[in-house]
Amino acid sequence: MSQRSPQLSKAQQCRFQRLSASQPSRQIQSEGGVTELWEESQEQFQCAGVAAMRNTIQPNSLSLPNYHPTPRLVYVERGQGFISVTFPGCAETYDSQQTQMTSESQSQRQDLHQKVHRIRRGDIVAIPAGAAHWCYNDGNEELVAVSVNDLNHQSNQLDQKFRAFYLAGGVPERGQQEQERQTFQNIFQEFDSELMAEAFNIPSETVRKMQSKENRRGLIVNVRERMGFIRPDEEQQQEQEQRGGQSDNGIEESYCTMKIRTNIENRRDTDIYSRQAGKVNVVDRHKLPILKYMDMSAERGRLYQNALLSPHWSVHGHTIVYVTGGDANVQVVNNNGQTMMNDNVNKGNMFVVPQYYTVTFKAGNNGFQWVAFKTTGWPLRNPLAGYTSVIRGMPLQVLTNAYQISPNQAQQIKINRGGESLVLSSGGRSD
Amino acid sequence: MSQRSPQLSKAQQCRFQRLSASQPSRQIQSEGGVTELWEESQEQFQCAGVAAMRNTIQPNSLSLPNYHPTPRLVYVERGQGFISVTFPGCAETYDSQQTQMTSESQSQRQDLHQKVHRIRRGDIVAIPAGAAHWCYNDGNEELVAVSVNDLNHQSNQLDQKFRAFYLAGGVPERGQQEQERQTFQNIFQEFDSELMAEAFNIPSETVRKMQSKENRRGLIVNVRERMGFIRPDEEQQQEQEQRGGQSDNGIEESYCTMKIRTNIENRRDTDIYSRQAGKVNVVDRHKLPILKYMDMSAERGRLYQNALLSPHWSVHGHTIVYVTGGDANVQVVNNNGQTMMNDNVNKGNMFVVPQYYTVTFKAGNNGFQWVAFKTTGWPLRNPLAGYTSVIRGMPLQVLTNAYQISPNQAQQIKINRGGESLVLSSGGRSD
Amino acid sequence: MSQRSPQLSKAQQCRFQRLSASQPSRQIQSEGGVTELWEESQEQFQCAGVAAMRNTIQPNSLSLPNYHPTPRLVYVERGQGFISVTFPGCAETYDSQQTQMTSESQSQRQDLHQKVHRIRRGDIVAIPAGAAHWCYNDGNEELVAVSVNDLNHQSNQLDQKFRAFYLAGGVPERGQQEQERQTFQNIFQEFDSELMAEAFNIPSETVRKMQSKENRRGLIVNVRERMGFIRPDEEQQQEQEQRGGQSDNGIEESYCTMKIRTNIENRRDTDIYSRQAGKVNVVDRHKLPILKYMDMSAERGRLYQNALLSPHWSVHGHTIVYVTGGDANVQVVNNNGQTMMNDNVNKGNMFVVPQYYTVTFKAGNNGFQWVAFKTTGWPLRNPLAGYTSVIRGMPLQVLTNAYQISPNQAQQIKINRGGESLVLSSGGRSD
Structure with a gap:
């Protein structure tokens, strides 16, 4: 009922005298691409409470599944691909989406759970806080995406610091990347592998693979065989309709099926x-x-x-x-x-x-x-x-x-x- | 969906032991009146997150157009006048208001855009964050108005410090008013005058007048000829109706036509x-x-x-x-x-x-x-x-x-x- | 309209490396029970912005009326009793509730104002910020209740520190309880007694009893004669209905009659x-x-x-x-x-x-x-x-x-x- 605004600690105050255009100052090199980061501690980003990055994903490469405590808005600057965003609390609705996947590989069984969205140049993609997502470049050129994370949004009850929780991969041990290693980590890595093996009911050997301890290919990896997705034609249409029918009521009900992308061009x-x-x-x-x-x-x-x-x-x-x-x-x-x-x-x-x-x-x-x-x-x-x-x-x-x-x-x-x-x-x- | 409250930094904590009644401690003397400021850094105002001031506008004087990052509530303690508040994003609706202006001066052409409100003793006036406003004393006595700005309101994403952005005028260079000069400034002043001349498509000479560099008469100025406004009788009536018909839906639709004043007596x-x-x-x-x-x-x-x-x-x-x-x-x-x-x-x-x-x-x-x-x-x-x-x-x-x-x-x-x-x-x- | 999240000051940041299970570290011994407090300054509680406590109320004892600037959720771990929660701004609706009270004592006159709720093991009780409440153990075993206060909720415009305002009692002067004395105080204690006598229109002698200066029995006191309450059977039923009929509209209208408890088992x-x-x-x-x-x-x-x-x-x-x-x-x-x-x-x-x-x-x-x-x-x-x-x-x-x-x-x-x-x-x- 009250609408108080954030209080900014010293470091985050907007009392600086100078703004300047800047380039990313740090980068994480991965097997299948590169993640470039603007310096979060710059006064202008501290004042705005945002963390910005640019991901370049090579053709036939996969940006590994991860989530973050902040809402993120993504602009696709170049290329095309698929993105999947898993809304918290909405997992069980996937089956009813009847989204289907196929592939050149023969490994598919009845794998009906994922919901994927085609993205291409000029798209704005909205990723809510805490939603796990992955992205695959199925095109022939690099997929370049610029993202801004809003650290001050109320969905973040942690402090004003960018964090990324990866479900696979992890920043390689080589090089001067201490800060990045602390921000982008594989959450499986430190769990007891026996406990994980029991939780998933799988061999410990598989858990050790999930923990990526020996083999860190970074945050973006090459894909062995091309991945392919067939998305029902209905989705596009459905999205159109949802946009029109949105209302203030039934937040949670509609939340799970909300459109996450649109083309800004x-x-x-x-x-x-x-x-x-x-x-x-x-x-x-x-x-x-x-x-x-x-x-x-x-x-x-x-x-x-x-x-x-x-x-x-x-x-x-x-x-x-x-x-x-x-x-x-x-x-x-x-x-x-x-x-x-x-x-x-x-x-x-x-x-x-x-x-x-x-x-x-x-x-x-x-x-x-x-x-x-x-x-x-x-x-x-x-x-x-x-x-x-x-x-x-x-x-x-x-x-x-x-x-x-x-x-x-x-x-x-x-x-x-x-x-x-x-x-x-x-x-x-x-x- | 979450409703987190503000975190107060050290200086803004409410752990002080003593409250006391206080008078304004600083003042800005202008050609047409005076602005008195309570000391924002007092513990009690820091705890409440507010900045308070009292403006005295002389008869036939104009408080210059300005806006601030905080919502402001004004109590008219004495006198009468006109106030205009331009809601952000609502400019284009002015024409349809058919509010008309007249004046003893012959300078009016088809000047149908402004929306002005009569204010008098006992009125409470609500000025939203970021809305430009000006006020004219058309009465025979001083117009005295006490204002409180809520620095903690969520509409302020800057830090907890009072700021005023003036579209004209500026604090005079004379005297011990460094703090005031930093808080109340004319935003045109530092723009490149050639760029502004191009933006408005006007001579650079006019831009230099807008920048008020040579001639700072402060924040309130004398008016050369009396200004007069004819407001349609419908407004009063319309306001009555709006108050009754307000609902939670259609925020933006109704926002532009919302009533901003009422008499508290x-x-x-x-x-x-x-x-x-x-x-x-x-x-x-x-x-x-x-x-x-x-x-x-x-x-x-x-x-x-x-x-x-x-x-x-x-x-x-x-x-x-x-x-x-x-x-x-x-x-x-x-x-x-x-x-x-x-x-x-x-x-x-x-x-x-x-x-x-x-x-x-x-x-x-x-x-x-x-x-x-x-x-x-x-x-x-x-x-x-x-x-x-x-x-x-x-x-x-x-x-x-x-x-x-x-x-x-x-x-x-x-x-x-x-x-x-x-x-x-x-x-x-x-x- | 904006949804900014809290900014955490240094002490409240979530950048610590170690979580650990903890027991209450401080306690306030009262005549009729004990209040145990988890250490609010522990990093994990600072990060979450909560203050936790466990109250043990002896049979036939009363936890004295108090309120706090934070919403509080209570879990009844053991025993049973009655709780009364006075919603701010809802006092005048009590009469129409027709809740009645009786007692073994003959002291009751037409005392129709209170609204009491039966609580028992397994209940979750919701106490809004600023609502005065008291609790009476009418059972034969200890009533044990674990509470968590959300210091970061927007209803708290003070700083992130737990405060309790008692309308009676107060922490005893003996022992090493300086911190507790500063947190849990009787608000009548420091008012001028003549002024209070006039405000209530009662003898100064009675005010001095309300101030509890001489006789501090703590926060929970023994009751001389057993208290008894008859609650109308309708309440239970009514609560069921309210739960179903809740809507987003009419916040304030329904707020006063909202259900405050449910059994989580x-x-x-x-x-x-x-x-x-x-x-x-x-x-x-x-x-x-x-x-x-x-x-x-x-x-x-x-x-x-x-x-x-x-x-x-x-x-x-x-x-x-x-x-x-x-x-x-x-x-x-x-x-x-x-x-x-x-x-x-x-x-x-x-x-x-x-x-x-x-x-x-x-x-x-x-x-x-x-x-x-x-x-x-x-x-x-x-x-x-x-x-x-x-x-x-x-x-x-x-x-x-x-x-x-x-x-x-x-x-x-x-x-x-x-x-x-x-x-x-x-x-x-x-x-």
Whole structure:
């Protein structure tokens, strides 16, 4: 009934003076790919309470089953594959899904339990806290996925530190990876093998294989024979329906069958479009209802050559921007009368725009493309310039008196961008 | 789904031993008024997680547009004026409101976008986090408004520190106001003026005016010609209806048109009234539904000469009391067997009663009037004495055994206040 | 709208390496019983944000009225009695309940206000934050009750420290009980007695008795004459109906009449049952709707000789396990590749299993019985072994490639426990 917000400990405060675009600083090399990690202890990530990573899975490789105490939003930057997400408490509903699997291998018996989802470039995938998931690259190119974990979400009653619990594999013992070994571990590894053998009713030899003690191939492994899945055509259709029929009632009932993915590059779903300036697609709790429970959202943006994103502030959460192409000048200011960021950003950079701070982008000559992850399921912006801006909503006299300008100047501030709103074309007014 | 409460860092703990009534300790002098601030770092405000201030706006002056990361509840202590609050994400609905503005000035064109509300003495005004607002004093006396900001509300994902983002003006460079300059700044000030000129499609000269670099008149400015607003009569009526028809469904749909003000001195809305002792009016999420989202509430109380407020504890939030007239002896005790407060308080004093701590007021010879702000939208009290008290709800034998008293004495404890409940008349029983 | 989770200060972090079963380390001896406290500052309790205690009330003794800033879940381990819980803001509804009281004593007049509930062995009792309660042992044996307080629940806006506010009694001045004296105090004690006399309209002499300054019998007192209560037969029935009719709407309306207790040993309500292995009963927000607001739940478990609880992780909250009989080997592992616990636990031990950490129990020769308290109203487990396990939900090829095992071995991992799910029989497969 109460709605208290988090208290941030010293280290997590947002009182820093400088934001900067950064690249992943650590990596875990596995047999079938690589996991790159942004430095979680950077002030900007501490302030936003997020941990970010980029996974590259080689063709015919498997990202091993794991779960984490945080909701995670994933953007598929390149490639295709299959992902399976096991919702807690929903295991017994699998049979009724009648999802079927087949394979070039002859090893299948009646293996009807798994639920797998096709993922491809441009997809946003939602993984709830505590849900075990694995991912297989069945394509011919690398599968690259950028993920943001929201450490402050209330589903995490542990402290603000990223943890991953693997059901197989584990970080190899070689190299300078002490921190990674402590974060990404195989939970079977330390259980007594006799006890596990009894729990599963299997030979101890098999348990020792599950513990991966001798043979650590990392977090992503090569697959010996190609895996294949046949998914019923109904699923796609069903997902469409669920999206429409979602309601506030019957949380738990519908939770188990909720859609976990959507494509953020779907042209029909464009939220803001300007022929001169660019476009923005949002995936929020309306487009993907599971985001209501995860309280996260995502946005895909594209600015054309030299276009601008209107200076604005976000009200319901922090924004974590990942640059997917082009370049831009990014300016962020705070309420201390300081510029927190005034930098050029490029492909592969990530930076945080804290909640309520004002930000603007100006694309370079090659335009600018990005994906933003947000720590709210209900993302709202207040633009300062443009048709829907707060300044356009103010009476002329408020502007003339606030800025000591003439009514004409005030009118220009309000209307000179014409019908343009969030994405603004280069060189001024368009219609 | 989970409902975890905030964790308080060292500085914000409620383990202090002493509460005291305090006056604002800092002030920002502006051209058109003054902003007085209570010391946010005082233990009692840290425990409650609030920042309090009092704004005095001179006649024909304008409090400049600004927003803050916290919900704010405002009590209009004196005067009258207009306030405009721009809800995030609702800008585009302004046109359909058909609110119109007029003015002695000839500068108006088709300026139909703003939504303004008449405010006057006794009003409680709710300003959601991140909503830009401005306020104009169109009356003949000072407009005095006391505000409490709830820093712990979940809408604030930044740390527990008050911040204000101004769209114009800024704290003057003169004097010892370093702390204020860091808290109340003009966000345009540090943006690159060429970039802003392009974003608004206006001359750089106008942007430099918006940045107010040369001419800082503070946070409240004089208005050159009187401003006037015509508000449609329908609004008042519409507000009435909205209050009745509010429901839990359709949050976002109704959010944009929610009522933001109500008068707390409305006699018909009195919640507790005693001819001998005084009265209490509450503005909670039922009377002003937006308080459900802001999770705050307010109370207006009046005790007659020497009357008492029953010793009681509040269950859902902290209470911040602002004294508007008269005087009283206030006692607050904690669970350490200590008196946290046993002081006389007077007009203009503010003090915190932490959640769950027991408090009682005894009015002086001139009675006692106050406004209380609460960090919950659902304020509930447990009185110890009076008709609705927890002690009256206990069996006689529990009292005789708990206190080693006779059944007669126990009966007196239960019934000697007769039908009186929260406000208790002086000198004992009344009916 | 946002759902941010708590931030844990240094002391409350979950980065410790070792869990251990513990006994209460402190105790408060009272005239009519004893209060034993687990050490709140232990890392495991700090991580879970809970304070645990065990109250032993002698026959014909009364646990004095008190309240606390945290929701509390109580398990009645032994004996029987009456409990009264006064919901905040619901006092005035007592009359209409028509609950009546009688007694061997002749002191009763028209004392119709209290609402009392019969409690007995096996009951789970829910006490909301801020609700005053007292408890009377009317049986012939000791009444033993184990309680867990959730300090992190959002209803607590104070800091993470256990506090109890007593309306009578108080910790005696003798002995080394400084910490207890600071936590469990009589709130009347420090109020000015003249002011209290006026508030209740009673003689100062009676107030001094209420303050218990001279005569501290502790927190539980002997009762001079036996107390008796007649409860209307309707209540039981009514409670049944309320449970069925609970809905999300009308929170406050139904809050006052919500059921606060249920028996966790009710055979008809068993959630998981295996003739060979044991059984588990859960009391969650569905079985006891008030737990939705308290966001806590409980579980009663029994494993037969040498049976196992499947290795699993809990997703929505921490688990605090209290051992009621038998013994077991308990293993808990974390994501650092470390065993946090691999101990034998016995009757009277308590330990925490942090959220998301994997745990397994193996009962000893005399079986194993426990009660678990959970910091969520919606407890969900992800078992690793058994019919409903996440591993059974994975395709064979994922297992063969993850563990480098044969399809046959993978199939064994998936199906060797047959239809068994959470409770697993000793020595392997059963059906």
